[in-house]
Amino acid sequence: MKGVITGGNVKVLGRAVHSLSRIGDELYLEPTDGGLSLCSVNSSRSAFASFLFAPLFFQLYQLGEPQPFRCKVLMKSFLGVFRSLPSLEKTVGKCLILLKPSANRLVLQLHCKYGVTKTHNLAFQECERLQAVFDVQHCASSLCAPARVLAEAVVHFPQTLAEVTLGAGPGGKISLQNYVEDEMELKKTMVTELWLAEDEFQRVAVTPGSSITFCLKEFRGLLTFAEASNLPLTIHYDVPGRPVIFTLEDAVLEVHLVLATLLDPKSDSQPPLANGLPLPSDDLPDDLESYMVAMEAEEEPEVPPSPTFPLHTPCPAQSDPEEEEEEEEEEEGAVPGTPPHKKFRSLFFGSVLTPGEQRLAPTQEVLAEDSDNDS
Template identity: 95%
Template sequence: MRGVITGGNVKVLGRAVHSLSRIGDELYLEPTDCGLSLRSVNSSRSAFASFLFAPLFFQLYELGEPQPFRCKVLMKSFLGVFRSLPSLEKSVGKCLILLKPSANRLVLQLHCKYGVTKTHNLVFQECERLQAVFDTQHCASSLCAPARVLAEAVVHFPQTLAEVTLGVGPGGKISLQNYVEDEMELKKTMVTELWLSEDEFQRVAVTPGSSITFCLKEFRGLLTFAEASNLPLTIHYDVPGRPVIFTLEDSVLEVHLVLATLLDPKSDLQPAMANGSVSHLPLPSDDPPDDLESYMVAMETEEEPEVPPSPTFPLHTPCPVQSDPEEEEEEEEGAVPGTPPHKKFRSLFFGSVLTPGEPSLAPTQEVLAEDSDNDS
């Protein structure tokens, strides 16, 4: 694959990488006839983002051989190429992206002023297609607003805030409120609530009284990109527990951000989701297992359908990358709160609910120590 990006599009690519860096630690690349796709997913599989750059986005776009080809690189390495956005706009005139499968190298070459050329050789790893399972057509509510409106609304919330609740109030007004998990903490916590009138939005088609709670960290990253690109942001959502989808569309760009939403304890949907039986999402089998590990095995053995990539992302996903537990603990201590992995957030990829304190043993797990005769 060979692509050449010129002018202001180099900074657009840089903004996209910065937005994806808020999601996961790995960047998935897939060149197709529809363009170059950049995707990322977080470790808990509750946040997924996809940027599809059409061939018209490039000055030159050649697929090459072999096809199809998919790979992933470390996000930190790719982000280092586009670390300084102001510098990209002032000094970089052209960016060359060269994917060399035979050499296992991804070459990023920045052509700067005064004849300076910066070449970055990144090592990649071949991988399966990364796809989230969602469909905006099944969402009961949708909102469309200029990114500036939503960016000015969330600026009132602190950077350390983990989740925010979006709801519909009387008269069709849209509210944004910081989420407090424990009702006993309401007396000790400052609650910020903003109301936006229907006139602030370009389109409002929502269910009266509906509300969802999602993570703010990933949402801020998309808002920054959307505001800088001057694109309207569309929000598709259904009931609590089902994913909320944020979309940006342009003639040369298509963006999707999928976030898990917090389950409503009073909702009737919770028992069904706990059993992994979500009817409106395509599943690999008619009777999926309840536990996460065996579900992943079922997805691995399922044959991938031969269909072209689409905005609905109907295909399966690879297994999550195993990481060192000690490194995860260090990251959790110093990181800004993002998607909490221990709450009842539904996995977008496996259609199940991970509930703390209720572990289940997968059939494929080996019992290392059996009960003795004296144990009851």
């Protein structure tokens, strides 16, 4: 694969990498006929982001062999090439991306002023396609607003805040409030709540009284990119426990950020639905239900893709009180922006189903252990 990016698009690519660096430690690349896809997922499988740069984004875009080809590189290495965004805009005139499967190298070449050329050779690993399984058509609520409006709203929350709650109030008003889990802590914590009027949004179609809680760190990263790109941000969400999907769309760019949301412990409703089907539940005392599947895409006769069935991980053995105390200590030391694994439902990951590719069977092998065992 060979791609050449010129002018201000080099900085756009740099901003995208900075936004993805807030998600995970690895960057997944996949050149396709539809453009170059850059994705990242966090270690707890509760956040996923993807940037698809269309061929028109490039001055030159050529697919090589073999196809399809997917690989991943260390995020730290890729980010180092675009570390200084102001420098990219002032000094870099062209960026060459060259993917060499035979040499196991990803070459990034920056052509700067005064004839200076900086060449970076990054090692990569071949990998399977990893994609969050979501469908905005099944989300009961959606809203669209200029990124500037939401960026000015979240600036009132401290950088150390881990989660924020978005809610729909009367008259189409939308609220943002810092989330406090413990009711006892609520009495000692300053609560910040902002209300945005309906006319601040380009579109509001939400269920009255609905609310979701999600991580703020990853959301801030996307807002920074959206505001700099002057793109409106669309939010699709459903009931608590179902993923919230943030989207940005442009003629040459398509962005998705998928975040797990906090389950409502006070809710007595049925388990949330996935593509119209109830998710499997277990008898665990917490809300943990983690699913992950990685599959190879195989050629089959053309059939319409079937609904994706989330796979249920086996129930772990009953833990003793000492182990539960250790888990509580680990959760107290969690990094802000990375939710404690027992609080959020993990997203469902699998191959992207496109026309002509295989259907997802409910008996696919689960390749990741239950996240209760993650360190």
